[in-house]
Amino acid sequence: MAIKNGIKYIPYVGVDSSRSHNRIIKFITESLGKRNFQIYRMCGCAAKNTDIAQRLKDRGIKNVRLAPVCIDFEQVKKDCADVDRATLRKKWKIPENARVILFVGRLIKNKRPVDLVNLFSKLEKNSFLIMIGTGMLKNTVKSEIERLNLRDRVFMFDEIPNTEIWQFYRMADVFVNLNKREIWGMALLEAMYYRVGIIAADAPGPRCITGSGEYGFLAESDEELLEFLKIDPFPQKISAAAFERVTAVFRWKKTAEIIMSLIESAELN
Numbered sequence: 606m607a608i609k610n611g612i613k614y615i616p617y618v619g620v621d622s623s624r625s626h627n628r629i630i631k632f633i634t635e636s637l638g639k640r641n642f643q644i645y646r647m648c649g650c651a652a653k654n655t656d657i658a659q660r661l662k663d664r665g666i667k668n669v670r671l672a673p674v675c676i677d678f679e680q681v682k683k684d685c686a687d688v689d690r691a692t693l694r695k696k697w698k699i700p701e702n703a704r705v706i707l708f709v710g711r712l713i714k715n716k717r718p719v720d721l722v723n724l725f726s727k728l729e730k731n732s733f734l735i736m737i738g739t740g741m742l743k744n745t746v747k748s749e750i751e752r753l754n755l756r757d758r759v760f761m762f763d764e765i766p767n768t769e770i771w772q773f774y775r776m777a778d779v780f781v782n783l784n785k786r787e788i789w790g791m792a793l794l795e796a797m798y799y800r801v802g803i804i805a806a807d808a809p810g811p812r813c814i815t816g817s818g819e820y821g822f823l824a825e826s827d828e829e830l831l832e833f834l835k836i837d838p839f840p841q842k843i844s845a846a847a848f849e850r851v852t853a854v855f856r857w858k859k860t861a862e863i864i865m866s867l868i869e870s871a872e873l874n
Contacts, residue, residue, distance in 0.1 A: 613648075613868050614648060614871075615648065615649065615650060615651055615864055615867045615868055615871060616641070616644065616645055616648070616650040616651070617650070617651045617653070617672065617864075618650050618652050618653065618657055618661065619652075619653040619654070619657060619788045619789065620657065620788060621657055621660050621661060621664070622635065642664055642666065645661065645664075645666045645669075646665060646666050646667075648668075649666070649667075649669065649670075649867050649870065649871060650666065650668070650669055650670075650867075651669075651670055651671075651672035651863065651864050651867060652669055652670070652671055652672065653674060653788060653789055654671070654673065654788060654809045654810055654813040655671060655809070655812070655813045656809035656812065656813070657788070657809065658670075658671045668870065670863050670864075670866070670867055671863070672860045672863040672867075673789075673813065673814075673854075673855055673860060674789050674791060674794075674855075674860070675855040675856055675857045675859070675860055676791070676794040676795060676798060676851060676855055676856075677857070678852075678856070680767060681771065681795070681798055681799075682771035682775075682799075685771050685774070685775050685799055686775075686800070688772075688775055690776055693772050693775055693776050694776055696772075697772070697776065698760075699733055699735075699760065699776060700731075700733065702731070703731055703732070703733040704729075704731055704732045704733070704778050704779075704837055705732075705733050705734075705735060705776050705778050705779075706725065706728075706732060706733070706734045706735070706777065706778070706779045706780075706781055706834065707734075707735050707737075707773055707774065707777035707779065707780045707796070707801065708721055708734065708735065708736045708737065708738070708780075708781055708782075709737045709738060709770070709773075709780075709792040709795075710737075710738050710782070710784075710792060711738050711739070712736075712738050712739055712740035712741070712742040712743045712746055713740045713742060714742065715784050715785075715786060716738075716740075716783065717783040717784065717785075717806075718738075718740075718742055718746045718783075719742060719745055719746055719749050720783055720827065721734070721736075721781065721783050722734070722749045722750055722753065722755065722759065723749065723753070724783075724827060724830060724831050724834065725755070725758075725759070725834075726753045726755060728834060728835065730758070732758070733758050733759070733760065734755075734759045734760070735759075735760045735762070735773055735776070735777065736759065736760070736761045736762070737762045737764070737765050737770070737773060738762075738763070739763040739764065743763075771799065774795060774796060774798075774799035774801050775799060777796075777799075777801045778801070778802060778837075778838065778839055779801065779802045779803075779834065779839055780792070780796035780801045780802065780803055780804070781804045781805070781834070782803075782804075782805040782806065782808075782811060783805075783830065784805075784806060784808060785806045785807075785808055786808055786809075787805070787806070787808040787809065787810040787811055788808075788809055788810050789809075789810035789813075789814075790805070790810040790811055790814060793805065793810070793811060793814050793821075794814065794851050794855055797814070797820065797821075797844075797847040797848060797850065797851040798848060798851050798852065800845065800847070800848050801844065802821065802822075802839030802843065802844050803815055803820065803821025803822065803843075803847060804821065804822045804824065804830065804833045805821060805822070805823055805824070806823070806824055806830065807823040807824060807825050816850075819843070819846060819850075820846055820847040820850050821843065821847060822836075
């Protein structure tokens with residue numbers, strides 16, 4: 606339809622294969638995917654992370670450019686560092702001297718919120734966990750918190766307005782992402798901007814965002830995640846480097862320029 610109407614198009618790709626556990630859905634998706642790869646070879650494509658960019662190249666798609674999803678710097682709290690953390694913690698009823706771990710995401714299987722609660726239960730009692738998000742595992746997470754007697758150390762919020770969520774990043778010492786198949790992770794970028802230490806399961810998105818340990822800790826296993834979570838305080842030089850990286854690299858202007866260059870080089874076939 607795009608070709609018929611003289612419209613150039615550039616696919617923006619985050620995955621190259623089905624992740625469904627349903628065999629029928631997987632078969633249909635993979636079958637449609639073969640057609641998609643033919644389109645990619647014809648017009649080129651933008652890739653969300655370095656892993657998918659390389660896999661597309663391995664499939665014979667030559668014109669692939671990395672075009673990461675970026676943070677909207679018009680929406681962030683620019684003077685966040687000037688706000689007193691103790692005042693914020695008092696407002697949200699979090700102990701002033703606590704070590705705060707932050708999770709932002711849906712409470713669904715691949716985000717592993719139940720596993721996070723279990724890992725958290727192994728930390729010292731001066732650690733507190735804030736979980737922002739809702740989903741089908743919400744009641745399961747609550748039950749696990751009760752079972753492990755963590756109700757006084759885990760704070761759950763279904764949703765926080767974008768105008769207020771910066772307060773939780775400001776209160777936090779560490780941001781954690783347990784998704785082993787994360788293709789990106791917008792909340793990781795926000796945490797980096799607010800100078801919160803990053804601890805994530807090694808996955809394509811976090812790997813692309815944090816590098817190989819220069820800007821956050823990537824864990825190969827839950828045992829390694831736990832060891833990283835025990836590091837107190839989180840190295841400030843890593844958080845500072847992460848802030849510099851997110852403000853310099855992950856800007857929509859740069860991604861727009863990459864996509865525009867693909868559009869300019871694309872041919873109508």
